[in-house]
Amino acid sequence: xxxxxxxxxEHLDEYLQITYPEDIFKAMKYTLMLPGKxxxxxxxxxxxxxxxxDIKKVMPAACAxxxxxxxxxxxxxxxxxxxxxxxxxxxxxxxxxxxxxxVLAGDALLTFAPQVIIExxxxxxxxQVVRILHEYTKFAGAYGLIAGQVVDIESEGGKYVKxxxxxxDFIHLNKTAVLFRLAVRIGAIAAGADDETIEExxxxxxxxxxxxxxxxxxxxxxxxxxxxxxxxxxxxxSGKLTYVSLYGLEDAQNKFKYLIKECYxxxxxxxxxxxxxxxxxxxxxxxxxx
Amino acid sequence: xxxxxxxxxEHLDEYLQITYPEDIFKAMKYTLMLPGKxxxxxxxxxxxxxxxxDIKKVMPAACAxxxxxxxxxxxxxxxxxxxxxxxxxxxxxxxxxxxxxxVLAGDALLTFAPQVIIExxxxxxxxQVVRILHEYTKFAGAYGLIAGQVVDIESEGGKYVKxxxxxxDFIHLNKTAVLFRLAVRIGAIAAGADDETIEExxxxxxxxxxxxxxxxxxxxxxxxxxxxxxxxxxxxxSGKLTYVSLYGLEDAQNKFKYLIKECYxxxxxxxxxxxxxxxxxxxxxxxxxx
Numbered sequence: 382x383x384x385x386x387x388x389x390x391e392h393l394d395e396y397l398q399i400t401y402p403e404d405i406f407k408a409m410k411y412t413l414m415l416p417g418k419x420x421x422x423x424x425x426x427x428x429x430x431x432x433x434x435d436i437k438k439v440m441p442a443a444c445a446x447x448x449x450x451x452x453x454x455x456x457x458x459x460x461x462x463x464x465x466x467x468x469x470x471x472x473x474x475x476x477x478x479x480x481x482x483x484v485l486a487g488d489a490l491l492t493f494a495p496q497v498i499i500e501x502x503x504x505x506x507x508x509q510v511v512r513i514l515h516e517y518t519k520f521a522g523a524y525g526l527i528a529g530q531v532v533d534i535e536s537e538g539g540k541y542v543k544x545x546x547x548x549x550d551f552i553h554l555n556k557t558a559v560l561f562r563l564a565v566r567i568g569a570i571a572a573g574a575d576d577e578t579i580e581e582x583x584x585x586x587x588x589x590x591x592x593x594x595x596x597x598x599x600x601x602x603x604x605x606x607x608x609x610x611x612x613x614x615x616x617x618x619s620g621k622l623t624y625v626s627l628y629g630l631e632d633a634q635n636k637f638k639y640l641i642k643e644c645y646x647x648x649x650x651x652x653x654x655x656x657x658x659x660x661x662x663x664x665x666x667x668x669x670x671x
Numbered sequence: 672x673x674x675x676x677x678x679x680x681e682h683l684d685e686y687l688q689i690t691y692p693e694d695i696f697k698a699m700k701y702t703l704m705l706p707g708k709x710x711x712x713x714x715x716x717x718x719x720x721x722x723x724x725d726i727k728k729v730m731p732a733a734c735a736x737x738x739x740x741x742x743x744x745x746x747x748x749x750x751x752x753x754x755x756x757x758x759x760x761x762x763x764x765x766x767x768x769x770x771x772x773x774v775l776a777g778d779a780l781l782t783f784a785p786q787v788i789i790e791x792x793x794x795x796x797x798x799q800v801v802r803i804l805h806e807y808t809k810f811a812g813a814y815g816l817i818a819g820q821v822v823d824i825e826s827e828g829g830k831y832v833k834x835x836x837x838x839x840d841f842i843h844l845n846k847t848a849v850l851f852r853l854a855v856r857i858g859a860i861a862a863g864a865d866d867e868t869i870e871e872x873x874x875x876x877x878x879x880x881x882x883x884x885x886x887x888x889x890x891x892x893x894x895x896x897x898x899x900x901x902x903x904x905x906x907x908x909s910g911k912l913t914y915v916s917l918y919g920l921e922d923a924q925n926k927f928k929y930l931i932k933e934c935y936x937x938x939x940x941x942x943x944x945x946x947x948x949x950x951x952x953x954x955x956x957x958x959x960x961x
Contacts, residue, residue, distance in 0.1 A: 401832070405813045405821040456778060460751075461770035480751035481824055484774065488746060489813040491781050496808035499801060507797050511789060514804060518786035523695045523779040531695040534771055542691070 382423065382658050388436075389422045390414070392444050396497050408478040408486035409493070413451045415469040420659065421564040422447045427655040428568030428582055439571035441501035442513050445494035446564050449521050452490035453560075455483055457530070491521065505571060513567050520563040529555025536622045549622055550591070557597075558590020585647045589660075592640035595633050596663055598623040602630065603670060637667055672713065672948050678726075679712045680704070682734050686787050698768040698776035699783070703741045705759040710949065711854040712737045717945040718858030718872055729861035731791035732803050735784035736854050739811050742780040743850075745773055747820070781811065795861060803857050810853040819845025826912045839912055840881070847887075848880020875937045879950075882930035885923050886953055888913040892920065893960060927957055 393413055399406040422443035429439040436443075458465040458473035459480060466476050475483035495514055502510050519525060533552045535541070541548045565582035574582075602625045624633040641664050648656045683703055689696040712733035719729040726733075748755040748763035749770060756766055765773035785804055792800050809815060823842045825831070831838045855872035864872075892915045914923040931954050938946045 402818050402821045402825070404825065405817055409813065452778075456774055459774065461749075461774060482821065484746055484749065484751060485817050485820055487778070488742075488781060489817045491778060492808045492812035495785065495804065496812060499805045499808060507801060511797060511800060514785065515789045518782045518789060522782035522786060523699065527695055527775050527779045528692050530775055531692045531772065535692070535694065 382655050385423045385426055385436075385655065386419045388440070389419045389426070389444060389447065392440050393447060396441070396444055396501065397493070404478070404482060405485060405489055408474060408482045409490055411477060412455050412468065412474045412486070413448065413490070415471055417447075417469055419447060421450055421560050423655065424561060424586075424659070425564040425568040427653055428565045429572045430568075431651040431653050431656075432569055432572035432574050432578065434568070434572035435504070438502070438504040439568055441497050442517075442567045442571065443564070445498050445517065446560060446567065448490045448494040448497070449517070449526075449563075450560050452487045452494070453526060453530070455487040455490070459483060462534075509570055509573075512570055516563060516566055516570070520559050525555055525559045525563075529553065529557070529559065545622060545627055549624065549627055552622075553591055553594040554587060557594040558587050561586035561590045561593070581647060585644055588640045588643050588647075592637050592644065592663065595624040595637040595640070596667060598625045599630065599633055599637070599667065599670070601625075634667060634670075638664075672945050675713045675716055675726075675945065676709045678730070679709045679716070679734060679737065682730050683737060686731070686734055686791065687783070694768070694772060695775060695779055698764060698772045699780055701767060702745050702758065702764045702776070703738065703780070705761055707737075707759055709737060711740055711850050713945065714851060714876075714949070715854035715858040717943055718855045719862045720858075721941040721943050721946075722859055722862035722864050722868065724858070724862035725794070728792070728794040729858055731787050732807075732857045732861065733854070735788050735807065736850060736857065738780045738784040738787070739807070739816075739853075740850050742777045742784070743816060743820070745777040745780070749773060752824075799860055799863075802860050806853055806856055806860070810849050815845055815849045815853075819843065819847070819849060835912060835917055839914065839917055842912075843881055843884040844877060847884040848877050851876040851880045851883070871937060875934055878930045878933050878937075882927050882934065882953065885914040885927040885930070886957060888915045889920065889923055889927070889957065889960070891915075924957060924960075928954075 425443040426436045455474040565586045569579045715733040716726045745764040855876045859869045
């Protein structure tokens with residue numbers, strides 16, 4: 382796991398060179414290079430690896446997913462969105478570079494990510510590149526990530542079209558799970574996997590994504606600023622729709638455990654230390670709360 | 672010209688269907704469908720046509736350029752950027768949908784544009800699609816449009832790395848000319864043009880883009896809100912670096928005329944009524960000021 386994280390960090394650093402006008406590249410790189418778990422690119426690389434693909438082939442696309450993730454964090458933190466002053470324990474992008482540059486840094490990452498896929502994916506076929514770019518554009522936009530964010534914002538005003546349960550699942554299948562789905566799908570496509578395998582990993586990522594969000598909601602309820610490196614208790618204080626507010630702490634924990642169990646079941650046959658480590662860590666953290 | 676504009680409007684409307692969650696699609700569509708001159712997609716289609724390509728082939732990419740343009744307008748108008756309440760004579764996106772949705776609508780357009788290129792460009796070869804996507808990502812991001820915007824913002828604070836003249840040209844070669852360049856380059860690529868021809872059109876678009884910006888600067892100086900449909904006199908009032916503030920009105924007009932003359936010279940051999948109409952309109956407008 383640590384090796385993969387280091388590889389991702391090296392490549393992120395290498396792909397994003399600071400050039401004129403430096404302010405925008407510095408702003409992009411600032412949030413991108415904050416220490417993170419790099420879960421999405423790691424899951425992309427590991428999916429490719431266990432399906433028999435050299436991870437070098439998919440490194441540009443894996444890093445592009447992290448860029449997309451970071452773009453969403455930068456815009457999410459803006460005063461007009463979540464208005465968060467901290468990210469990964471450091472001042473958020475607009476606190477350092479100003480709001481205008483933070484908006485533009487996000488925009489720039491959103492097109493730099495596919496640019497990296499096009500320029501650096503030398504070992505993939507053109508069909509694979511186009512297919513990966515197609516997945517990227519679908520999952521990043523109004524049919525994916527942004528759909529989740531918009532419904533999330535609406536739900537804060539208590540404005541649901543669907544039931545609270547469906548709304549909450551919709552938000553996080555899109556806002557949270559979507560980048561895990563993108564990660565494993567791209568890994569599988571790079572490995573030349575068949576549709577059935579791609580959908581199997583997709584199913585894993587949906588379940589993992591929801592579990593991950595429930596974990597996040599539980600942590601927001603019980604953890605401290607020092608542990609998370611971001612402002613906590615915001616959800617509770619804002620009366621936001623979360624798995625804890627909707628189901629209660631115990632049922633949220635049960636839902637989490639059930640989803641993680643399903644994830645173990647799906648991934649078991651691949652004997653992946655990396656996926657097991659990811660699942661173990663989440664599970665142990667929740668387990669230790671009682 | 673009118674026919675091409677109508678065709679672009681029809682296709683923009685068709686490509687962007689409103690679906691759940693409606694708020695984001697409505698926000699995207701609101702600014703996209705405001706009546707506009709559609710100069711960029713029209714120039715893309717016309718370039719393809721005069722180089723012997725059926726315009727249907729390049730319609731998705733032409734519309735994608737308009738989406739990118741509109742994205743930049745939505746984010747430009749935000750309170751943290753130009754803080755403009757009007758766009759094309761109507762309330763700007765964030766005035767109607769709120770700031771958070773305006774940020775997200777811009778983000779969504781930025782990935783929807785290449786999604787449309789991928790999904791709808793059925794008559795282009797895969798090599799052409801990848802090449803067009805590559806141009807799109809380069810010109811839309813920190814090496815193009817956003818570089819221009821960032822240096823523009825910096826210049827307002829009087830912070831130049833280069834001379835004022837070089838800075839101003841850099842801003843508008845990127846902020847303004849870049850989307851005209853993208854438009855003609857994509858048109859030429861779709862038509863299978865050789866590199867020399869692509870660079871010839873690129874040169875046209877650079878000159879046209881600068882002339883267009885000088886036109887804009889002159890209009891901001893001498894025109895009225897009713898004529899432009901957006902807040903005017905802002906540049907002058909903010910002490911911003913413009914062609915008029917740097918060179919004076921007369922020299923700016925001379926620079927404009929020189930560039931437009933060069934544009935006529937480059938495009939003459941193609942006998943394009945559309946390009947001539949575009950150049951005529953700009954030129955007559957400036958001519959009528961004296």
